[in-house]
Amino acid sequence: xxxxxxxxxxxxxxxxxxxxxxxxxxxxxxxxxxxxxxxxxxxxxxxxxxxxxxxxxxxxxxxxxxxxxxxxxxxxxxxxxxxxxxxxxxxxxxxxxxxxxxxxxxxxxxxxxxxxxxxxxxxxxxxxxxxxxxxxxxxxxxxxxxxxxxxxxxxxxxxxxxxxxxxxxxxx
Amino acid sequence: xxxxxxxxxxxxxxxxxxxxxxxxxxxxxxxxxxxxxxxxxxxxxxxxxxxxxxxxxxxxxxxxxxxxxxxxxxxxxxxxxxxxxxxxxxxxxxxxxxxxxxxxxxxxxxxxxxxxxxxxxxxxxxxxxxxxxxxxxxxxxxxxxxxxxxxxxxxxxxxxxxxxxxxxxxxxxxxxxxxxxxxxxxxxxxxxxxxxxxxxxxxxxxxxxxxxxxxxxxxxxxxxxxxxxxxxxxxxxxxxxxxxxxxxxxxxxxxxxxxxxxxxxxxxxxxxxxxxxxxxxxxxxxxxxxxxxxxxxxxxxxxxxxxxxxxxxxxxxxxxxxxxxxxxxxxxxxxxxxxxxxxxxxxxxxxxxxxxxxxxxxxxxxxxxxxxxxxxxxxxxxx
Amino acid sequence: xxxxxxxxxxxxxxxxxxxxxxxxxxxxxxxxxxxxxxxxxxxxxxxxxxxxxxxxxxxxxxxxxxxxxxxxxxxxxxxxxxxxxxxxxxxxxxxxxxxxxxxxxxxxxxxxxxxxxxxxxxxxxxxxxxxxxxxxxxxxxxxxxxxxxxxxxxxxxxxxxxxxxxxxxxxxxxxxxxxxxxxxxxxxxxxxxxxxxxxxxxxxxxxxxxxxxxxxxxxxxxxxxxxxxxxxxxxxxxxxxxxxxxxxxxxxxxxxxxxxxxxxxxxxxxxxxxxxxxxxxxxxxxxxxxxxxxxxxxxxxxxxxxxxxxxxxxxxxxxxxxxx
Numbered sequence: 001x002x003x004x005x006x007x008x009x010x011x012x013x014x015x016x017x018x019x020x021x022x023x024x025x026x027x028x029x030x031x032x033x034x035x036x037x038x039x040x041x042x043x044x045x046x047x048x049x050x051x052x053x054x055x056x057x058x059x060x061x062x063x064x065x066x067x068x069x070x071x072x073x074x075x076x077x078x079x080x081x082x083x084x085x086x087x088x089x090x091x092x093x094x095x096x097x098x099x100x101x102x103x104x105x106x107x108x109x110x111x112x113x114x115x116x117x118x119x120x121x122x123x124x125x126x127x128x129x130x131x132x133x134x135x136x137x138x139x140x141x142x143x144x145x146x147x148x149x150x151x152x153x154x155x156x157x158x159x160x161x162x163x164x165x166x167x168x169x170x171x172x
Numbered sequence: 173x174x175x176x177x178x179x180x181x182x183x184x185x186x187x188x189x190x191x192x193x194x195x196x197x198x199x200x201x202x203x204x205x206x207x208x209x210x211x212x213x214x215x216x217x218x219x220x221x222x223x224x225x226x227x228x229x230x231x232x233x234x235x236x237x238x239x240x241x242x243x244x245x246x247x248x249x250x251x252x253x254x255x256x257x258x259x260x261x262x263x264x265x266x267x268x269x270x271x272x273x274x275x276x277x278x279x280x281x282x283x284x285x286x287x288x289x290x291x292x293x294x295x296x297x298x299x300x301x302x303x304x305x306x307x308x309x310x311x312x313x314x315x316x317x318x319x320x321x322x323x324x325x326x327x328x329x330x331x332x333x334x335x336x337x338x339x340x341x342x343x344x345x346x347x348x349x350x351x352x353x354x355x356x357x358x359x360x361x362x363x364x365x366x367x368x369x370x371x372x373x374x375x376x377x378x379x380x381x382x383x384x385x386x387x388x389x390x391x392x393x394x395x396x397x398x399x400x401x402x403x404x405x406x407x408x409x410x411x412x413x414x415x416x417x418x419x420x421x422x423x424x425x426x427x428x429x430x431x432x433x434x435x436x437x438x439x440x441x442x443x444x445x446x447x448x449x450x451x452x453x454x455x456x457x458x459x460x461x462x463x464x465x466x467x468x469x470x471x472x473x474x475x476x477x478x479x480x481x482x483x484x485x486x487x488x489x490x491x492x493x494x495x496x497x498x499x500x501x502x503x504x505x506x507x508x509x510x511x512x513x514x515x516x517x518x519x520x521x522x523x524x525x526x527x528x529x530x531x532x533x534x535x536x537x538x539x540x541x542x543x544x545x546x547x548x549x550x551x552x553x554x555x
Numbered sequence: 556x557x558x559x560x561x562x563x564x565x566x567x568x569x570x571x572x573x574x575x576x577x578x579x580x581x582x583x584x585x586x587x588x589x590x591x592x593x594x595x596x597x598x599x600x601x602x603x604x605x606x607x608x609x610x611x612x613x614x615x616x617x618x619x620x621x622x623x624x625x626x627x628x629x630x631x632x633x634x635x636x637x638x639x640x641x642x643x644x645x646x647x648x649x650x651x652x653x654x655x656x657x658x659x660x661x662x663x664x665x666x667x668x669x670x671x672x673x674x675x676x677x678x679x680x681x682x683x684x685x686x687x688x689x690x691x692x693x694x695x696x697x698x699x700x701x702x703x704x705x706x707x708x709x710x711x712x713x714x715x716x717x718x719x720x721x722x723x724x725x726x727x728x729x730x731x732x733x734x735x736x737x738x739x740x741x742x743x744x745x746x747x748x749x750x751x752x753x754x755x756x757x758x759x760x761x762x763x764x765x766x767x768x769x770x771x772x773x774x775x776x777x778x779x780x781x782x783x784x785x786x787x788x789x790x791x792x793x794x795x796x797x798x799x800x801x802x803x804x805x806x807x808x809x810x811x812x813x814x815x816x817x818x819x820x821x822x823x824x825x826x827x828x829x830x831x832x833x834x835x836x837x838x839x840x841x842x843x844x845x846x847x848x849x850x851x852x853x854x855x856x857x858x859x860x861x862x863x864x865x866x867x868x869x870x871x872x873x874x875x876x877x878x879x
Contacts, residue, residue, distance in 0.1 A: 020488065021487060021488050022488050022490055022491070022502075048401075049517060050402075050500065054504060054512075069395075074489060097402040097526070100522075118225075133236060135240075147487060203781060204781060216700075306849060308778045309778070309850060310770065310849045380849065385852070535852060535853065536779055537776070
């Protein structure tokens with residue numbers, strides 16, 4: 001899969017070294033396109049592994065892991081939303097299994113998944129306003145400090161080649 | 173008469189359905205067949221379930237936050253507490269993720285030790301599930317037989333690990349202690365012993381007509397349903413999905429052994445039941461081969477990380493096959509002594525999420541059967 | 556002084572003595588049976604069962620009884636107090652009536668009546684009423700579900716039970732239990748079970764269902780309904796249901812012994828000991844089933860009844876009538 005043949009609008013697609021990072025590709029999309037991306041993965045026969053949040057200086061990164069029963073090879077679908085307006089369309093309409101993962105991410109990070117059929121706290125109490133995995137401002141790291149992308153073509157030399165999420169924020 | 177509490181508080185998020193002669197009932201968190209503290213809000217029409225909704229979080233401990241506050245080594249004991257029934261698989265998932273991130277090589281003997289102990293732990297998990305599931309169906313005795321066998325496993329695993337349930341045995345680059353001769357000899361005896369017991373279980377329990385009537389055709393999951401909800405492990409394999417992480421994303425030395433991934437097409441509770449019993453046999457097969465070929469050598473890599481060690485920055489995803497399905501650890505490191513982010517993918521969480529859809533329209537007794545056939549460990553689901 | 560001679564009819568003396576003796580018998584038996592059940596369960600499950608309290612754990616039941624009696628009786632808010640406490644009493648009281656016509660030995664009975672069998676069948680119906688009241692008045696949804704199950708189960712299984720019993724009554728031509736006993740010989744092949752094996756099978760299966768014993772323990776169904784109709788009962792409220800269950804086990808086994816197994820007659824030394832031995836053998840079988848089988852599902856239970864037991868019972872009765 002590359003950016004030219006990608007059937008959904010992606011910002012960047014990086015083929016990665018499966019042996020090192022556990023994914024065959026990172027696929028960055030704008031938040032508004034995530035449902036289209038999920039539909040592609042659904043039709044391509046993938047199942048949803050999990051939805052993870054990550055608190056970075058640039059914003060909340062939401063990572064969807066998809067894998068396939070028949071042709072194993074994890075694909076990680078990623079998007080970044082700003083801290084002050086963390087809203088992502090829900091993919092629970094495509095993968096109903098995402099409902100709980102999204103609710104969990106809402107619990108932990110405060111990321112709102114618009115269109116989740118059951119947007120209630122799942123693991124944390126109803127009256128809890130704290131989102132435990134949101135980091136203090138000074139502890140937040142920029143993406144370049146935590147992501148080392150093992151490009152498949154280069155392989156040996158890790159490079160910080162993550163796309164700057166700043167422009168995504170503007171478009172979103 | 174005093175004002176009666178109608179329980180509205182606990183079901184306030186569960187709006188009543190269109191019909192007013194239904195019963196909204198809380199199954200749990202202290203219900204005998206929810207195995208701990210799961211609560212399911214059920215709307216019943218007679219004894220038929222119109223809809224239901226699992227309510228989680230009663231044993232939520234925020235393991236993922238603990239991961240961000242503890243050092244890599246300090247987080248090891250947490251793993252045994254996530255899923256106490258297959259603790260070693262979680263040990264492996266965490267150690268494997270860190271090893272993958274830092275590029276630590278695990279010595280040959282340590283790989284064998286990991287396979288032996290993890291498979292043994294898988295058997296004990298399946299045995300406990302077996303007994304508890306039959307208990308859910310109303311037969312009291314088999315669980316005691318399962319416990320008798322499980323007791324031997326716990327005695328065995330106690331020798332290298334030093335604990336009986338919440339093991340913390342794996343280390344980055346190996347395991348904490350070598351296998352003693354007593355363990356190896358005991359394991360050698362255990363394999364034929366359990367093989368001899370399994371036919372008895374089949375004769376006494378599996379072939380019982382009442383049990384078959386309670387399992388066959390109950391809780392049919394299509395492969396499509398499993399895919400939409402991300403169900404893995406015996407639940408997916410019982411629905412005809414040939415997917416086992418040990419085979420699909422090979423890790424460690426599983427590719428050296430001759431074993432099969434049992435798959436059944438039926439997709440009902442009985443097929444999930446049979447899959448787990450078949451997996452016990454396959455695990456025995458792996459153990460037998462590993463015992464025969466275990467090499468001598470180090471049980472932990474030379475230069476294995478010290479407690480105050482910090483891995484390089486980066487991220488990785490590592491998955492292992494637990495007794496309940498695919499255990500995944502997503503680890504993000506910023507190069508400091510504490511992880512930047514730890515995400516634990518619990519298989520039971522995904523497996524349970526399909527329950528609400530699968531239990532629509534079934535009898536309450538069948539819902540108990542379906543719930544049991546999912547093999548739930550609530551601390552793993554709530555994390 | 557006016558001499559008044561109080562004439563006490565002999566029947567009354569026998570009745571009063573019988574009731575006192577039966578109360579002692581039921582109480583003692585329940586204690587033995589609870590102990591026995593736990594021992595049987597223990598041995599089936601490869602564990603010793605109770606063994607700490609007294610020799611062979613014999614005093615375990617007494618300790619349990621003391622604990623149950625000492626416990627606080629609680630009632631949920633919103634429950635109907637009168638019905639709530641009536642139910643366990645109603646469960647236990649008819650048991651005495653049920654025992655009265657049963658001939659334990661040649662002369663060992665408290666009431667010799669021609670319609671003894673009818674009396675037992677009539678009063679056995681009280682059991683379901685008490686379960687229904689208990690579940691209904693508990694103000695608990697699990698209790699309600701248990702009560703609904705209890706009613707439909709008991710009502711359904713009473714029919715094949717009656718059909719099986721009627722077949723014997725037709726054969727003997729009497730509802731008098733003593734007469735039915737004497738209609739059979741001392742040897743096993745002279746017992747009614749040899750002539751009416753199907754009726755015996757139907758009777759025993761229905762008896763399991765009527766006493767709510769596994770695999771037909773659906774009104775309790777621990778893993779489904781937490782405890783069904785007695786979810787809300789504590790202390791002796793629960794204790795009475797518990798006692799009633801064991802007393803009912805003795806009743807159905809006794810009736811089975813009388814109807815099918817030749818009552819107190821045995822090949823040698825006929826007497827009440829034969830009766831007790833047969834009753835206990837049946838009870839042990841019931842315990843064995845309980846600790847071995849999973850629970851059937853509710854619709855399976857009713858299907859079994861309406862599709863198999865009732866047609867079979869009817870056919871059996873027709874054949875019996877035709878032969879007689």
